[in-house]
Amino acid sequence: MIILKYIWILLQCLIGFNLVMPVLLLLVYSLRRSRVRNAANALQAAAPADYGIIVTAYEQTHQLPAVVASLLRLQYRNFHIYVVADKCDISNLHFPADKVSVLRPEQVLASNTRSHFYAIRNFIRPHSHLTIIDSDNLTEPDYLDQLNVFFARGFEAVQGVRDAKNLDSTYARLDAARDIYYHFYDGKILFGAGSSATLAGSGMAFTTSLYRKCLEHLDVQGAGFDKVLQEGIVSRGYRIAFAEGAVVYDEKTSGSEQLVKQRARWINTWFKYFGYGFKILFRGLGRADWNQIVFGLVLLRPPLFIFLLLSVAFMLVNAWLAPWVALIWLAGLLTFVLGFYISLRRSHTDQRIYQSLYSIPKFISFQLLALFHSRKANSISVATRHGQPEQNT
16 A cells, blocks of 8 residues: 555656646756856857758648748758659649759658658759758748858757648647647747757758758658667757758648647657657766756656646545645646646747637547547558648637
8 A cells, every 4th residue: 555655756846747747847947048048159160051841741732832932932041852743643733943942752662761861762862951941941041041050050950830721610720729839848948948849840950961860861750760869869969950940831730630640640650759758868878968967857857738638637636535635736736727828928929819819628628639649540540631621610
């Protein structure tokens, strides 16, 4: 019974820590902010970056003309675009050959990293840097210029911001709210607190040599290549910078079926790769490396809806077993809500997103459904299908 009691206490502490960790990081960020500003002025002399822009598409090409048109408007001109059209009909894709190469693999790749390295093997010149763009992303004209700021400071990995391209349904707005929360805490605050920003799958850039060093020897299938990549980067002692001004616009989930399939893949990915958190955490503890310690703790955090539901469950159980502990849980939940509100207020949050927050319980219910489908998630579909006619809410 004593062992079970200690397990019960430990489990509550592990889950409860995730409620307050964002606000703790915000406090560390606030204390370090002046040092971060001073460091921003320290630039390193370096040759101008030459970008290979890799756009990956699987089966769908209808949004590619808009994506490429957006990239061709980039102000920084030292780049070449590689569209990897995996299992796609490319007969209607026509782009200026001096800036765009359309690559159609002979064999179906069905993998992000396979598509990336297919592009790398077909680079028309040895690009010093690469950036990864999804087939539904649009970029701000200064996207590469904003990345260059951090590469000039000596970073070799940079994550930008993925803003919502569409807010046409309640699901899309709540999806955007989630992204704002993660960009704020897992991007701006985490990086500003001296650790690394987490990678988001697109809108990210690397030196080509680092990307190859981390992934060329692996064959990552299914969702989650960004999890493998960030583990490779941080484990090697690098920090992932966060470029708040490097904005790409990402299409958010608009329908319930799309939401369940996407979240099922994401949940599957967390269960598959969360163990990397232990690896990085223990390595950081052994080396007294703040970057790795904090990043390892972040990787061990369960998906948002899971630790929130567990927190509510623990509070209710303790209302019967130990009412004073239930009050601690209530304080933790209120701290999380405050932290979530701060992330929205300190970001450019559309008013429609605030109005959609009342639907969070329904949004969570679909993620619970996704949890039940997560074991077979990668067999449901390889990529999220955007632009499909679905019922809006």
